[in-house]
Structures are given as structure tokens and as C-alpha cells.
Amino acid sequence: MTLDMWEIDIVDSTALIHRSVKVWRIFQLFDLNRDGGLNRDEMAALLVSINPRVKFSNKKLEDIITNDVFGTYHHFVDGERGLIFDGLFRIYDNGAGNVDRDFIILGLKPYLKKPCDEIRFDVTRDIVNDLKTLLQEKFKLTYKKSNKFSDWGWSRELGQFIEGGSESDDKCALVSKELDVFRLIRAHAAESMEEAFDRHMAIGKVLYDHSLNREALVSFRTAAADYAMMRVRPHFYAGNCLYELGRYGEAKDEFFRALEAAKEGRSDWDYLVPQIRVNLGIVLENEGMILNACEHYREAVILRPSHFRALKRLGSALVLVGEYSAGVKALKEAIFKQKDYVDAYYDLGLALIAMGDEDKAILEFQKVLDLKPGDVDALYKLGGIFLDIGRYRSALEMYTKLLNVWPNHWKAQLGKVISLFRTGEIKQAKKALKETLKTADRVELRDRIAYLKQLQNNGNGRVGAYIIVEPSKFKTADEKTTLRRELAIALDIRAFQKITKLNQCDVELIKKQMNENANNNVDSVNSSQAERSVRKASIEGILRELLGFLKPEKFVAAVKAINQKILSLLDDESKSGKVDVGLFLAVVAPLCRGHVDKRKRVAYQMLLLRSGNEGSSEIRKTDAQRYIKLLRTICVPSLGATEMLEVSEETDTTSSMVSLTEFLAMFDDPDWGFGIMSTLLKLETRERNGCYVCATCRYPIIGSRFKERKSHFSLCSHCYSGGKIPCTIKQEEYIFKEYAN
DSSP states (O other), X not given: OOGGGGSSOHHHHHHHHXXXXXXXXXXXXXXXXXXXXBXXXXXXXXXXXXXXXXXXXXXXXXXXXXXXIIXXXXXXXXXXXXXXXXXXXXXXXXTSSOHHHHHHHTTOOSSOOOOSOSOOOXXXXXXXXXXXXXXXXXXXXXXXXXXXXXXXXXXXXXXXXXXXXXXXXXXXXXXXXXXXXXXXXXXXXXXXXXXXXXXXXXXXXXXXXXXXXXXXXXXXXXXXXXXXXXXXXXXXXXXXXXXXXXXXXXXXXXXXXXXXXXXXXXXXXXXXXXXXXXXXXXXXXXXXXXXXXXXXXXXXXXXXXXXXXXXXXXXXXXXXXXOHHHHHHHHHHHHHHOTTOHHHHHHHHHHHHHTTOHHHHHHHHHHHHHHSTTOHHHHHHHHHHHHHTTOHXXXXXXXHHHHHHOTTOHHHHHHHHHHHHHTTOHHHHHHHHHHHHHHOOOHHHHHXXXXXXXXHHXXXXXXXXXXXXXXXXEEESSTTSOOHHHHHHHHHHHHHHHXXXXXXSBTHHHHHHHHHTGGGGOOEXXXXXXXXXXEHHHHHHHHHHHTTTSOHHHHXXXXXXXXXXXXXHHHHHHSSSEEEHHHHHHHHGGGSBSOHHHHHHHHHHHHHHHHTOTTOOOEEHHHHHHHHHHHXXXXXXXXXXXXXXXXXHHHOOSOOEXXXXXXXXXXXXXXXSOTTHHXXXXXXXXXXXXXXXXXXXXXXXXXXXXXXXXXXXXXXXXXXXXXXXXXXXXXXOEEEEEEOO
16 A cells, blocks of 8 residues: 555545455455465465356456556556556455455455453453453552553553563562462463463563563463464564563564464454554554554555554554654544544644644644643643744743643743743843752753854854855856855765764675665565665565664654655656665765765666666666766755756657766766765865864864965855855855865
């Protein structure tokens, strides 16, 4: 399922989700080999089944499948697997079939059913009651209260990320002998496998509900190992226990085993699959794999449209990777299904802030406060928004309310000080500032105060004050001096490198990933160009290998930047929800660490591999032009060579080829290529330029120094590219010469 599903109005989305569930059930019914595609035999069975009154000849069936299905929807045909789910959905979406009629003809029930009771045998209830009594007598324990349970029995949604286990080893040791009696004697003494399984699962549930996760894990794993036909639930609950214990990698493995067991096992466990998907997504989020988590949240919503928590998590995850519009629609859908969903309102407010719609964000945070008065996060966000838009009295009110709840919240204290200054209450502001420094004398607080003072001083002739000079007044002394405009572009690219940490990734790893990983993640192959297209989640897996040194939160920030700048453009170009992995790696290569010649060569090798011309040492000229155009669109959007390249591609109707030498010449072309690379290399040198200090920002100059020929002052790269000149120096024009460090 692609993101198109979410880019619709709330009123229409419920109907579409219900329809997609029906298509998914039909697809699953005929995907007999469970490979994620409908091959010719499976497609023929589907056509015959939904047209019971039509007698098809073998030739007629073959013609329909070849021309009308696989031919018309070839973008959704994946080799031997056949038509993927997106293709069947598109067929129904185009009106080529009636999903409601077919659903009825095939005798499918509209929704999955849940079991009436998880415990099936009366003896099991006696064991459960005895175990509860034992635990309450030992520890005076009661059931933990949680709002994280789903609507269906044990299908519990995991809570927020935790750092470690939630139980004491000593506590487990106190009851281990008694638990052995329950497991080895009372559970194994059952007359049938089903009854023994029922007892082990019930014992595990009681232990889990009392936060004895290690002991509960023993029961669930026993159930999974000894009773292979009923492994879905024990693997799922074992995953929950492992998550609570902080063993996220093992938890992920258990959830994947639960999904595999659901495919192979009985259909009466289908009710649990949506929650398995949600919890697996939560674990993946904890590892920083947000795009992969989104895939599982989508699957959960397809299987169970009423799962508002899956919708909320999908929306929040999409916002994390910068897909704000789709995230907002998913969050609104979650609120539509659950009117008092506080977390959804809050995350919707965050998304609206990111989209620049502060007025609507205010409404959402106020709804949070209506449902949960005194919510600290909502009060702080509202205070920040009111400060930004100049409603200082309202900001002061929010910060005051927050401090009544949390007196030592230093950020709110600073916000209150700023609000008082802005409203003209100087005495109260100074008093509040002194109190803040007493209760929270932090480095961050003093840095903020110093920054505010610097902003206040700008334009007053003091240190740090500057004026911005229009570009026409900036001249260069010679051709070796970088133009202000080109330097600004290179600085943007450099900032992207720093956010994504691609500058710390060895370019040699790109080749390794293309050879080892990309082929395993292929979803479809274009027969004409052998282009390897994968979903964004697969690209995220490749990035995790390339940036394995990053912690999860830093990795999420890197993926967000890459998704917004590169993946979104590649996705828009393909219109299929998939990304050309070879083209992606070719774009990334010049931004990685390594000698500049090696980066260019790796980019060429990526283009050569994706071309599918085995044994050839040349690539098509049109592929090289397309790559450079894409690279410029992503990294150099303001230099205006795109139109020139489009004209060049239109006039080049031959299938001419280019060698590595020719490709390098195209790459280095200052007008049509990626000539900005030379400027970028200068910025990658992080050595201090002598003892010089920038005349504007007063920081030591790192890298190139730009000296003005008349007044003899020097600027750093950032101030030079921004046209920032000390306000005490005013001239008709400024002529700069660049000095390397």
C-alpha cells in the first residue's frame, strides 16, 4: 500500500480503508504460496472464482492475464511472484473490478473475528486463581494499571521506550521454586496438548501482568517450543516481555516469528496480527527504523481499520521522517476514530508547527489541555508559539501555568523571563531572571541569555552588529576567489552532510551495499533497463548499514533529511512508491567520505551496475545526463542548469554511450555538471586559518578566509556567503580575495 491511501479527506478515508481490507483478503486468499504475489496460476484461479458463470478457455485466460493484467499493470508485476498487492488494488481502484461483489462471491467475511475468551479450560482458571493468590501473598502485588491495552484481550500495545527491565531479579528468585510446581506439574499434567498450551499461556499472562517479565518469558517460550501449531500468541507475548526487559533485538525477532507463524498457522489467530504489526513497529522505532515501522503500521490499519492507535503511530512516524501532509491525515483519522485521543492531538499540533501553520497548531494544543488540564508539554509548546507570533501576554500565561505544575522547568522559566521583557515589565523580568539563575544555573541557560544579548546588540554598533550587503556590491579580486552565491550553495550541501553524517561514511561502503544488500531488497525489475526499485523502508535498511555508528535518535534525523531532500524527489519521479536504489546510491556517493576521484568513480560504478549491461564498461549518455540533472536538482537547485539539460536530453535521440573519462568530464563541467564539488572540498577541510577572527561574528576562521582589499578586514565562509559586513564599515562596493588555510 502506498502513501496515496492517506492523501484523502477524512470522510472518504474510512471507506477506502474498508475497501483496501477487502482487496487484501482477496489477495491473501489466492496467494497460495505466500510469496507476496499472484502468479499466472493464482491469477487464473482468481479470475475463474469471481466469474462463476463464465466458461473460460485456457487461451482466453492466458490472453486476459498476459494483456489485461500483466501487460496493463506491468509496473506492479514482480518477476516470478507475479502481480503484487498494489497492482490488484490499482485494478479495483481503476474500476476494472467490483471488490464488494467479488468479496461476496468468494464467501469472505467482512471483518476478522476475535476469540470470546483466551482461557479455554476450567482447570486453567483454577491454576490462574491459585497463582494470583500466591503472588499477592508473597509481594502484596496487584495488577498493574495501564492504558496501553488494545480492545482485544492480551493484544497489548507496548508503551514508550524504556531503558531497561521493569522487575527485580530477587523478586523472581523468591517465586522460582513455586513457579516450577505450576509449570512442571500442573501445566504438564494436562490431558491434551491444547490444555497444556492453555495453562502455560495463562501462567505467563499472570506473571506478565505482575511485571515478572523474565518468568513470564519462560512460560511463553515453553508454549512456543512445545506446541508448534499454536505459536502465534506465545511469540507475540514473548516479544512483549523482551521489550519490557529492554532486549529490543530479541523482541523484534519474536514478533517476526509471530508473523511467520500467523502465515503458516490457523486462521483463528488472525485477530492478533494487527497488534503484532503495531508492536513490531514500536520496536523498530526504538531502533531508529521509522520508515520500516511505517510499513507495519500501514499493514495493521489495512487488516483492522478501527485500530486508531496504529493510525496515530503511523501519523507520528511519518511526521518524524518529514512526511508532514501524510502524517497529518493519518493523525486526523486516528482522532476521527477516537475523539479523546490526547497523544494524537499533541502530535498533530507538532506536525502543524513543522508545516508552519501555527494558528491550527494552537487549536490542537488547546484541545490537549481541554482533555488533560495542566499538560506540561502542551503548555510549553503553546508558550513557544505565542512568543514566536508576538502574543507575549498569552505566552506569559502559559509559562506561568506550567511553572505552577513544574516549578524547576528551566526552559519555561527562561520563556517567562523573555515574555516579561517583551511586555515591558523589566523589573519583574530581571527579578525572574535572578530566580531562574538561582534554581537552574545551567550552561544552556547562560548560553541562551548571551545569545539574546547578542541579538539585542545587533544594529547598535556593538560587537556582533552587522549589516547585510546586496550581492551586486560583492566583487572578487580574481577567478580563484569563490563567488558568494556558489559558497552559499556549498555551505547548504555541507550542512546536509553534517546532518546526515554522510561525510563520516566511507564511500567504499556504497559499493559493498550495492553488491551485497540491494539485490536482496529488490521488489521489481524493469525489463528494459534492469533498474532495481525498492521501497523506502529498504533504503532505510541500507542507510542503517552505512551509518551504523549513529545512535537511533541521530539516525532518525539523518533519515528525515535524506527522505526530504533525496528520497521524496526519487519517489515523485517514479510515481510508484519505490526508489531506484542504484540511482540513490549514485547520488549519495559524492557526499560521502573519501578521495574526490574515488567518489566520482563509485557514482559511475553505481550507474553501470543499475544499467544491467553486464561486461560493459560504458553507460548510456541519457543515464549520465539524468543522473547529473538529478544531482544538481537535489544539491544545486538555484544555479538554473536544469532547463539546459532538458534541452540536451531532447536533442540526443541516439543511444550513445559514455566512458568513465567522458562521465568525469560531464561531472566536473562548471555549467552543466557538478562543478560545485571543488568548493565543497574546501569546506570539508576543517583546519583553523592562522590566528584570524571573523570581523562580523568574531569567531576564529576555519577553512577559507575572505579578505576585503580596501578595509583589510576578514570574513569567515558563513558571513561572506550571507553578505554580513560589520556595521561600522560602509563602502560602495567590497572586493574580496580568498586565502586558503
